[in-house]
């Protein structure tokens with residue numbers, strides 16, 4: 001039976017990214033693309049995978065960071081590897097960092113912070129110690145987890161406002177973390193190697209949303225991306241992507257909105273006959289080539 005290994009990347013960038021590990025350095029990414037190109041057939045996410053007998057690898061990106069255009073695209077062109085990028089449309093051209101990066105920004109850019117932070121909230125009121133970097137990293141991870149599981153994403157903006165005032169930090173995003181601008185998005189879409197798919201509007205966990213909210217997040221992100229690039233959008237990936245972060249409504253709404261394939265973050269290979277609406281993907285860290293080869297070989301069984 002044919003196997004397809006779908007790789008999941010977020011960022012190609014040399015930024016220091018020790019909290020969420022989303023960035024792969026350009027050097028490592030180029031090594032990884034060269035390796036898969038030399039060893040396997042490379043398919044596009046939207047190709048018909050039932051065709052052909054040989055096992056294959058597929059490259060995907062989630063979120064829509066500007067570095068996908070700045071650093072990843074030239075490497076994909078050089079190595080001639082196609083990729084699909086799933087975009088959270090609410091962040092396109094926003095000049096704002098993704099909400100998880102915003103938490104990091106608010107709690108790490110200053111040299112000194114007050115000793116304690118008290119969150120004022122009906123449900124989650126609590127006081128954390130914040131006098132050391134390590135303690136603030138713990139707070140970052142806690143807030144990230146709470147906001148990931150919380151059905152009302154607007155809460156994030158209230159909490160960020162509290163953090164901003166408490167830390168006395170302005171609204172200026174860190175340039176290296178920006179999502180794509182409209183021009184960058186169009187340039188990606190114009191590349192013969194790139195396909196764009198949707199990834200909700202606000203990057204929220206769909207599994208905890210009502211059907212109505214899911215319809216908004218899925219339907220609007222598809223229509224919006226469609227308008228930006230003037231091409232019909234037929235692929236989708238679920239934010240966070242593991243089993244708790246989507247449900248049968250999610251798959252249903254995707255189908256009703258013209259989506260032909262959707263992706264999870266469940267770590268395994270896709271095999272002939274498996275669902276096209278829950279395509280598993282393996283997230284890749286910034287690792288040495290040796291470790292990348294070990295990881296890919298394990299999934300491909302060679």
Ligand SMILES: [Zn+2]
Nearest residue numbers: 062063239240
């Ligand atoms: Zn994502």
